[in-house]
Amino acid sequence: MCCLVTARVxxxxxxxxxxIRDAAHVAHGVRNGNDSLTPLAQTTIMAVEFDGGVVIGAxxxxxxxxxxxxxxxxxxxxxxxxxxxxxxxxxxxxxxxxDAVTYQLGFHSIELDEPPLVQTAANLFxxxxxxxxxxxxxxxxxxxxxxxxxxxxxxxxxxxxxxxQPVSVGGSGSSYIYGYVDSNYRAHMSKEECLQFTAQALSxxxxxxxxxxxxxxxxxxxxxxxxRRVVAGNQLPSFSAI
Amino acid sequence: MNEATQxxxxxxxxxxxxxxxxxxxxxxxxxxxxxxxxxxxxVKFNGGVIIGSDSRASVGGSYxxxxxxxxxxxxxxxxFCCIAGSLADAQAVxxxxxxxxxxxxxxxxxxxxxxxxxxxxxxxxxxxxxDLEAGFITAGWDKKRGPQVYTVSMGGMLLSQPFTxGGSGSTYIYGYVDAKYKPDMSREECLQFATNALALAIGRDNxxxxxxxLVVITEGGVEHVVVPGEKLxxxxxx
Numbered sequence: 001m002c003c004l005v006t007a008r009v010x011x012x013x014x015x016x017x018x019x020i021r022d023a024a025h026v027a028h029g030v031r032n033g034n035d036s037l038t039p040l041a042q043t044t045i046m047a048v049e050f051d052g053g054v055v056i057g058a059x060x061x062x063x064x065x066x067x068x069x070x071x072x073x074x075x076x077x078x079x080x081x082x083x084x085x086x087x088x089x090x091x092x093x094x095x096x097x098x099d100a101v102t103y104q105l106g107f108h109s110i111e112l113d114e115p116p117l118v119q120t121a122a123n124l125f126x127x128x129x130x131x132x133x134x135x136x137x138x139x140x141x142x143x144x145x146x147x148x149x150x151x152x153x154x155x156x157x158x159x160x161x162x163x164x165q166p167v168s169v170g171g172s173g174s175s176y177i178y179g180y181v182d183s184n185y186r187a188h189m190s191k192e193e194c195l196q197f198t199a200q201a202l203s204x205x206x207x208x209x210x211x212x213x214x215x216x217x218x219x220x221x222x223x224x225x226x227x228r229r230v231v232a233g234n235q236l237p238s239f240s241a242i
Numbered sequence: 243m244n245e246a247t248q249x250x251x252x253x254x255x256x257x258x259x260x261x262x263x264x265x266x267x268x269x270x271x272x273x274x275x276x277x278x279x280x281x282x283x284x285v286k287f288n289g290g291v292i293i294g295s296d297s298r299a300s301v302g303g304s305y306x307x308x309x310x311x312x313x314x315x316x317x318x319x320x321x322f323c324c325i326a327g328s329l330a331d332a333q334a335v336x337x338x339x340x341x342x343x344x345x346x347x348x349x350x351x352x353x354x355x356x357x358x359x360x361x362x363x364x365x366x367x368x369x370x371x372x373d374l375e376a377g378f379i380t381a382g383w384d385k386k387r388g389p390q391v392y393t394v395s396m397g398g399m400l401l402s403q404p405f406t407x408g409g410s411g412s413t414y415i416y417g418y419v420d421a422k423y424k425p426d427m428s429r430e431e432c433l434q435f436a437t438n439a440l441a442l443a444i445g446r447d448n449x450x451x452x453x454x455x456l457v458v459i460t461e462g463g464v465e466h467v468v469v470p471g472e473k474l475x476x477x478x479x480x
Contacts, residue, residue: 179418179442182477204417239420 042211043075044173044202045086047143047153048185049166050194053222054143054151057198058086059173059206060214071214076228080105082221083121083144088171089158090137097128097138118144122154122162130160139170145221169201173209177201191220195229203236279303279449280313281411282324283439284381284391285423286404287432290460291381291389294436295324296411296444297452309452318343320464321359321382322457326409327396331376335366356382360392360400368398379408383459407439411447415439429458433467441474 042063047056058075061068075087077098083105087094101124109116122142129138142154155168167185169177181201189197199216206212216231279300284293299308313324315336321343325332339362346362347354360380367374377396383389393406405423407415419439427435433456440454454469 175413177417178446179415179439180421181417182442182445183418183438184421185478187478200421201417204420207420208416 042173042209043088043171044177044205044209044212045075045088045139045141045170046174046181046198046201047086047141047155047168048189048194048198049143049151049153050189050191052151053145053191053220054153055191055194055198055218055220056084056086056141056143057202057216057218058171059202059212060217061212062091063211068213073214074217076217076219078102078226079121079142080109080116080144082115082146082226083118083142084219084221084226085121085125086141086143086170088139088141093136093138094140097125097136097140100128101125115146117146117148118142118152118154119149119164122156122164125154125156126160126162129156129158133158133160141168141170143221145223147223151222169205171212173202173205173212176208177205180204191222195220199231200237204239206236207239280326280409281407281415281440281443281447281450282313282326282379282409283407283412283419283436284324284379284393284405285427285432285436286381286389286391286425287427287429289389290383290429290458291391292429292432292436292456292458293322293324293379293381293391294440294454294456295409296440296450297455298450299329300449303449306451311452312455314455314457315340316464317359317380318347318354318382320353320384320459321356321380322459322464323359323363323378323380324408325376325378327376328374331374332378335363335374335376335378338366339363353384355384355386356380356390356392357387357402360394360402364394364398364400367394367396371396371398377408379406381459383461388461389459409443409450411443411450414446415443418442429460433458437469438475440469442477444474445477 043059045058047054056076060071060073062070062073077085077087079085079098079102085098104124105116105121125140125142129136137158139158140156145151152164153168154162154164155170156162167181169181184197195218198218202216215233216236218229220227280296282295284291293314295313297310298306299311301307314322316322317336317340323336342362343354343359363378363380378394380392391403391406393401393403404425407419422435436456437454444450453471454474456467458465
């Protein structure tokens with residue numbers, strides 16, 4: 001699967017004369033910003049580390065322009081048994097990347113004969129997002145649990161940087177909750193506190209961002225496995241002072 | 243023809259293009275709004291309002307042209323406004339509004355209503371909306387309705403709200419203010435709320451910074467509070 005992806009992209013690059021490259025650049029710009037028909041997961045995604053695992057969360061809206069193509073999207077994609085990724089940006093790009101990384105990681109895990117590290121998965125994402133940064137629009141948060149370092153959150157924003165953070169937010173709705181996350185995050189929260197924190201932050205973002213909405217999907221990844229939850233729209237905490 | 247139009251025509255004849263912008267910012271319409279380089283807010287509390295802003299003026303997001311500019315302009319004794327967008331436009335409009343408001347106040351022989359001040363700004367912003375790039379938050383106290391907060395957006399919309407935030411840095415604190423605002427706070431709670439919100443926005447927005455200017459307006463008068471950068475509240479990653 002990954003060979004197909006890379007071969008197609010390689011062909012794109014090799015065939016570029018300067019005029020085609022300009023056209024590709026324009027097309028890329030059009031696709032990124034102004035083409036309203038590309039399905040985009042302009043979204044809000046979040047991941048928080050706690051002692052013993054991670055909590056990840058996302059909204060559930062995928063838009064093509066003003067139309068909500070899918071109001072119950074699952075943006076929390078399993079990459080391996082205890083490694084998930086949260087996807088934001090172009091839906092097609094992120095699906096293709098996560099399929100490719102799932103394949104690569106599965107192969108790597110079989111070769112090693114043990115569960116892969118979260119850092120390995122994050123590096124695979126970063127490798128792909130950085131190498132094909134001109135063609136892709138993908139912001140990904142990789143989170144999971146492994147035996148060596150416990151719960152970890154790595155963020156690979158658009159452009160292909162990789163960094164580990166105790167708490168990370170991404171997607172278009174994330175701008176609105178930086179202040180809330182900065183002020184409310186504390187180190188060493190419990191699992192329930194993290195779930196509450198994530199659900200509240202996502203609700204606040206969904207209330208302000210037109211591209212985020214629907215339900216809040218949460219998942220807890222720990223040594224014991226993956227526990228998924230859904231908070232429906234009418235059960236979300238509401239903060240309406242005005 | 244109202245006073246504003248007459249005044250404008252007179253200036254045009256004299257050669258002052260007061261309401262033409264000096265420079266046009268290239269705007270990326272995908273960004274949230276055209277407001278650049280600031281964080282401003284105003285909050286109503288029990289007995290008064292607090293209006294606040296950061297103190298940074300920047301050119302193109304890469305050069306800080308002033309670290310201590312005061313964006314809180316007193317347009318009457320108990321009415322302040324804070325500016326977002328092009329500083330040149332904002333200064334021109336507030337100068338005009340100050341003149342009109344003082345004239346109005348003399349005619350009525352009483353302090354102007356906060357709504358009147360906001361309306362004057364709105365009128366100026368709306369009539370010249372093609373040329374201007376400035377948004378305002380007006381807050382103050384008057385005898386008729388007590389403490390009030392009005393926002394005049396860049397195109398000239400006027401809205402009354404219990405609290406409001408604006409400027410480029412406001413994007414990052416929408417979640418925080420939505421979660422933390424309560425109606426009928428005390429003066430101390432409100433001061434803490436405003437200071438925290440400004441500190442959080444300054445922490446995330448690179449074109450907001452410097453000190454936090456806060457003005458507390460109540461029936462008893464006006465009090466200016468300045469919180470220097472190192473005394474702003476710090477959060478978990480600082």
